[in-house]
Amino acid sequence: MHQFHKLIITAIEKQPNAVIWTLAIPPELKNEFIFLPGQHMTFRVMSQGEELRRSYSICSSSCKTDEVKVLIKAVKNGRFSEPAQTNFHVGDQVDVLSPSGHFSLQPENGRCYAAFAAGSGITPVMAMIYATLEQTEDAQFLLFYGNSNSTDILLHDEIAALKDRYQDRFSIHYFLSQQKVDMPFNHGRIDHGKVVFIKEHILDQIEVSDYFVCGPGEMIDSVCRSLDILGVPTRKIHNERFLSEGQEISLADKTIKEDVGITVTIDGANHHFGIKAGEQVTLLESAEMAGVSLPYSCKAGVCATCRCRLIEGDVEMINNYSLEDWELETGYILGCQSVVRSSKIHISFDE
Numbered sequence: 001m002h003q004f005h006k007l008i009i010t011a012i013e014k015q016p017n018a019v020i021w022t023l024a025i026p027p028e029l030k031n032e033f034i035f036l037p038g039q040h041m042t043f044r045v046m047s048q049g050e051e052l053r054r055s056y057s058i059c060s061s062s063c064k065t066d067e068v069k070v071l072i073k074a075v076k077n078g079r080f081s082e083p084a085q086t087n088f089h090v091g092d093q094v095d096v097l098s099p100s101g102h103f104s105l106q107p108e109n110g111r112c113y114a115a116f117a118a119g120s121g122i123t124p125v126m127a128m129i130y131a132t133l134e135q136t137e138d139a140q141f142l143l144f145y146g147n148s149n150s151t152d153i154l155l156h157d158e159i160a161a162l163k164d165r166y167q168d169r170f171s172i173h174y175f176l177s178q179q180k181v182d183m184p185f186n187h188g189r190i191d192h193g194k195v196v197f198i199k200e201h202i203l204d205q206i207e208v209s210d211y212f213v214c215g216p217g218e219m220i221d222s223v224c225r226s227l228d229i230l231g232v233p234t235r236k237i238h239n240e241r242f243l244s245e246g247q248e249i250s251l252a253d254k255t256i257k258e259d260v261g262i263t264v265t266i267d268g269a270n271h272h273f274g275i276k277a278g279e280q281v282t283l284l285e286s287a288e289m290a291g292v293s294l295p296y297s298c299k300a301g302v303c304a305t306c307r308c309r310l311i312e313g314d315v316e317m318i319n320n321y322s323l324e325d326w327e328l329e330t331g332y333i334l335g336c337q338s339v340v341r342s343s344k345i346h347i348s349f350d351e
Contacts, residue, residue, distance in 0.1 A: 002267055002295045002349060004044055004095040005029055010067065012090060016152050018073040018120070019085050020059065023096065030065050035099035036106065037062055037127035038212070038240070041070060042097040042297040042305050047079050054080040055297040055305060057124035057240075058099060059155060063134055068099075071154060073120040097295060100305050102327065103214070103240035107132040111139045111209040116190055116223045118146040118215030119154070124240060125214055126155050133166045140206075142171045144198060146190040146215070149179035173198075190219060195226035208232075213239040217321075234325070241302050241321050253318075253339070254280040260340045264292055265311075265348040275340065283315065283347065284335040295349065299336045306335035313345035 007029075011022035025033045035041075040057040060069035072084045088094070105113065105128040113132055115125045122145055132141045147153050153174070163170055177189045185197065211232060213223045220239045227237050260275045264287060273290035275281060284306055287294045297305040301319035310331045315338040323332055335347070 002097070002293075004097055005032060006093045007096050009088060009090055009092050009094065012088070015071065015073075015154050018071055018154060020069050020071050021084075021088070021094075022060075022067055022069050023094070025066050025068060027066075032098045033068060034065070035062060035068070035127075036101075036104035037131040038104035038124040039099040039101040039127075040124065040303065041068070041099050042295070042303075043080070044095040044097075045080060045083075047083075052080050053297045055101075055303045057101075057127070059123045059126040059158075061130040061134060062127065063130070071120065071123045073154070097305070100295070100303075100307075101240070102304055102307070102322070102324065103212070103238060104128075105131060105210065105212065107136050107139050108209075109136045109138055111136075112142070112206050113139070113210050113212065114142040114144070114203060114208045115212040115214070116144045116146075116195070116219075117213075118190060118219045119152070120242065121213075121215030121219075121240075122154050123214075125212060126158065128212060129159075129162060129170065133162060133170055138169065140169045140171075142173075142202070142206075142208075144173045144175065144190060144194075146175040146177065146219070148177055150174075150176060190215075191222050192226045195223055196230065199227070199230045199232075209236070211237050213237065214242070217241050238324070254282060254285075256281065256340060258343055260342070261344050262286060262290075262340070263312075263344075263346040264294070265346070265350055266292075266294065268350065281339075282336055283333075283338045283340065283345070286340075287335070294335060296336055301334050301337040304334065307332055308335055308347045308349045309333070309351035310338075311346040311348050313340065314342040315339060315345065316341050 007023040009021050010024045013020040040055045042055045044053050056070040059071045074085050075081045117125045129141050132139045181187045213220050256275050256279045258277045262273050264271045271292045275286045295305050297303045302321045304322035310333050317338050319337045
């Protein structure tokens with residue numbers, strides 16, 4: 001479940017400052033690569049003798065079980081994303097973990113969903129749109145999508161094709177911050193003022209079941225705060241952040257206060273090791289030091305690849321940008337952000 005698999009790139013499509021990789025899923029791995037719309041996959045490559053891991057959201061329809069598509073946006077000096085634009089070719093093999101993540105949608109008939117996206121934040125939302133339109137008879141999807149200018153719009157052709165096919169069920173509103181447009185409403189970033197107008201003039205006329213927000217951190221904070229102020233229940237607001245490639249958020253205090261015995265359950269096996277008092281490590285780092293391989297990607301509390309359940313003991317989780325309240329209440333933590341605060345710890349990746 002948590003091991004890397006080799007997939008073959010079967011197509012590479014150019015996008016504005018990005019590429020879409022199509023990966024073939026062989027019959028024997030189909031169960032491993034069933035995904036929920038909105039989930040991502042973690043890739044592993046070696047760069048100058050160092051292992052790099054990066055997560056990219058799936059942007060394709062979940063109806064296709066023999067292939068999956070991810071969009072990789074180029075980041076300046078990105079050790080994975082820049083080579084991904086030119087150094088990989090059709091026929092190449094890449095190491096990939098099974099899909100993961102909890103920013104996801106399982107659409108139902110009779111529902112209406114709304115999403116606010118900016119830039120490459122459209123990627124996980126795209127899979128949600130496909131699922132809503134293809135897997136239900138009458139569910140609706142409203143997309144509010146911000147970019148700098150019209151030439152930067154990712155997945156534009158895919159969005160246009162769905163709009164043509166599902167005119168009565170799919171609504172798209174573009175916002176351009178650095179390009180003149182005819183309608184003042186469509187100029188500028190998606191901010192508090194835009195959300196208030198959208199809510200009062202569009203969304204209040206519809207019963208929206210869930211709101212999905214994805215993009216840069218400031219945009220997410222603004223939209224989620226605005227929806228909250230406007231009375232949208234917290235349980236209906238879901239978000240996923242993305243960071244610059246390789247960015248890690250420093251932990252305030254990783255010092256272990258006392259000797260600790262650790263048990264990790266993963267793929268049906270228990271692993272035992274210890275941490276000495278005074279060490280500066282997270283649960284993920286302590287497992288790596290002990291030679292126990294755990295799933296991870298961003299190491300910043302964003303992607304939730306290292307999500308696990310705390311069975312026994314206490315931890316302090318420094319940052320959390322991915323787990324929702326219900327997950328925290330039921331004992332889920334992020335291994336990359338958790339520092340042990342008791343003498344015994346048992347975590348499980350099989351829950």
